[in-house]
Amino acid sequence: MMISEREREPFAAGLPFGAGDSLDPLRRDCDLTELTGDLLDVLVVGGGATGAGAALDAASRGLTTALLEGGDLASGTSSNSSRLLHGGVRYLEQMEFGLVREALHERGLLQDLAPHLVQRMSFLYPLTHRVWERGYVGAGLTLYDALAGIGDRHGFRRHRHLTHRALLREAPQLRRDAAVGALAYDDGHVDDARLVTALARTAAREGATVLTRVRVSALASRSGHTVATCEDLLTGTEFTVRARRVVLATGPWSGLTQQMLGDQQVGVRASKGVHLVVSRERLRLDSALIARTPHSVLFLIPTGDVVLVGTTDTPWEIGPGPVLPTGADVRYLLDQANQWLSDPLTKDDVLGVYAGLRPLVDQPDRNSTTAISREHVVKEVAPGVVVVVGGKLTTYRIMAKDAVDAVVRGLPKVRPSVTEHLGLVGSNGYAQAWARRDSAAVAAGLPVTVVERLARRYGADYPALLVMGRRDPELLEPVPGTPSLLAAEVLYAARHEAAMTVDDVLRRRSRAGLETADGGVSAAPHVARLLAGALGRTASWAAEQAGNYTHAAEVTHSALDTSADAELVPLLADLAGRWSGAA
Numbered sequence: 001m002m003i004s005e006r007e008r009e010p011f012a013a014g015l016p017f018g019a020g021d022s023l024d025p026l027r028r029d030c031d032l033t034e035l036t037g038d039l040l041d042v043l044v045v046g047g048g049a050t051g052a053g054a055a056l057d058a059a060s061r062g063l064t065t066a067l068l069e070g071g072d073l074a075s076g077t078s079s080n081s082s083r084l085l086h087g088g089v090r091y092l093e094q095m096e097f098g099l100v101r102e103a104l105h106e107r108g109l110l111q112d113l114a115p116h117l118v119q120r121m122s123f124l125y126p127l128t129h130r131v132w133e134r135g136y137v138g139a140g141l142t143l144y145d146a147l148a149g150i151g152d153r154h155g156f157r158r159h160r161h162l163t164h165r166a167l168l169r170e171a172p173q174l175r176r177d178a179a180v181g182a183l184a185y186d187d188g189h190v191d192d193a194r195l196v197t198a199l200a201r202t203a204a205r206e207g208a209t210v211l212t213r214v215r216v217s218a219l220a221s222r223s224g225h226t227v228a229t230c231e232d233l234l235t236g237t238e239f240t241v242r243a244r245r246v247v248l249a250t251g252p253w254s255g256l257t258q259q260m261l262g263d264q265q266v267g268v269r270a271s272k273g274v275h276l277v278v279s280r281e282r283l284r285l286d287s288a289l290i291a292r293t294p295h296s297v298l299f300l301i302p303t304g305d306v307v308l309v310g311t312t313d314t315p316w317e318i319g320p321g322p323v324l325p326t327g328a329d330v331r332y333l334l335d336q337a338n339q340w341l342s343d344p345l346t347k348d349d350v351l352g353v354y355a356g357l358r359p360l361v362d363q364p365d366r367n368s369t370t371a372i373s374r375e376h377v378v379k380e381v382a383p384g385v386v387v388v389v390g391g392k393l394t395t396y397r398i399m400a401k402d403a404v405d406a407v408v409r410g411l412p413k414v415r416p417s418v419t420e421h422l423g424l425v426g427s428n429g430y431a432q433a434w435a436r437r438d439s440a441a442v443a444a445g446l447p448v449t450v451v452e453r454l455a456r457r458y459g460a461d462y463p464a465l466l467v468m469g470r471r472d473p474e475l476l477e478p479v480p481g482t483p484s485l486l487a488a489e490v491l492y493a494a495r496h497e498a499a500m501t502v503d504d505v506l507r508r509r510s511r512a513g514l515e516t517a518d519g520g521v522s523a524a525p526h527v528a529r530l531l532a533g534a535l536g537r538t539a540s541w542a543a544e545q546a547g548n549y550t551h552a553a554e555v556t557h558s559a560l561d562t563s564a565d566a567e568l569v570p571l572l573a574d575l576a577g578r579w580s581g582a583a
Helices: 003-012 025-037 049-060 096-112 134-149 164-170 192-205 250-259 328-338 393-407 430-435 437-444 450-461 463-469 485-497 502-509 524-535 539-559 565-576
Strands: 040-047 065-069 119-128 160-164 181-190 209-212 214-222 225-232 240-246 268-279 290-292 296-304 306-310 350-361 376-382 384-388
Touching: 003 049, 025 209, 025 240, 025 524, 040 049, 040 209, 049 240, 049 539, 065 160, 065 192, 065 214, 065 240, 096 119, 096 134, 096 181, 096 290, 096 393, 096 463, 119 134, 160 164, 164 181, 181 485, 192 209, 192 393, 192 502, 225 450, 240 250, 240 328, 240 393, 240 450, 250 384, 268 376, 296 328, 306 376, 328 350, 350 384, 350 393, 376 437, 384 393, 430 437, 430 463, 437 450, 437 463, 450 463, 450 485, 463 485, 485 502, 485 524, 524 539, 539 565
Parallel strands: 040 065, 040 240, 065 209, 119 290, 240 384
Antiparallel strands: 119 181, 160 181, 214 225, 225 240, 268 306, 268 350, 290 296, 296 306, 376 384
């Protein structure tokens, strides 16, 4: 059954399809036609944070720009992070002062560029030694404050010393004998996937063409430009795109995209990071916790209704593509977390598990991925083609700027980057929209907590979703099976945010698929039906979509019975066969 005309009405009632910042599937065919006819200034391959940032940087300089992504926006590394904007306290021990200073500057800047997506978060660093450790860690955090320029307008506070009693008041869930005290400091939190969506929409606002489900299969240098052979994964149609300059921002796939040009000049080593998702009712934390582990660091990060427990940092030898957690990963994280908790977590407390790959610049002299620098590299790998790899989510804007600076050398009259002053979609008027949240909630008949969640997700644009509810109040009801996702959000994601599959909606435009006990399976048929109506698809397409999502959830659950990455290979092959998920 297609979506009803009543459900379709809110779109006809004033929501701006085809508007500058809208990633509207209805203009996809037109965008593809224009791409095949024009010689672009800049083609960006890869739709993660760095790629979307590069498309925004290039387009805002007045360059004709296109972004092509083989999957969904943020479908790789950029939706599977710890969701932190931070300088990296542990990098101080590695003497990476420049990296930390740069990241801390970007942390504060992003609070200006996307105030709805970035929040200040208090961290607790528990101490297990009474004298030397407090002085050692305190000195490091004093330097961290200095590098950040604490005392500026961004609201991040200086670090604080906590006694044992004060620590237990802050985090009563901790074991009384786990620490002798703590230091507290501030860092930033962001929804990584929604940040990428905002970047892509802002790039579109600045004139970039943004297309997902378009795979670049070959690159060839020609006189003065590069030809990219592409495949539209929705139709199977092949076409070519010509561009004066090309930015490869393909993360873990960087080795493969470089090989299209004949050689891999920048080596990439992948590190797997796994996170568990636990209900905040089960683990009541108001402050995050960071502690050392034998192989990485432990994070307990409260966000919304859940707490993230992470992370691992282990070599991934299987290659780019889907990535899954193992049962051993889950046990390791539970063991590390339970060293600090008075009421230990079990696997039954885990709502969801997700895994992603960090694309690290290969350093042959470093045996461990934890020892590899998080610095980024930008290198010209063919005439007019640069690869950008490494770095971290916090510094995506610098990585994007450096990549565009490098690739446009030789083009006439290219102006400098302006992204340091360019607010993202949803930021303009956000303070006023936030101030009106109580009256907006009353007018819409919603709890103010729901409107606050919408405001933090969509910024100043959240009233557009409430307008949809005026025409059909059912659109402001939660999708059955997931209390944190409204029906209107599914339609908005399809028509404004390039969402094409159930997975796009439940795992990236929202996090409902990670925050419900069944992984969003019971919500999948309802989301699929809403998507079918918004995208003009059939009932059989919706059924296939729900089936694909359910199957992927079953495969992920099966992965938790494994003990090593090598055992995941057949499961990964199964997932890869359904990768585009938008047939």
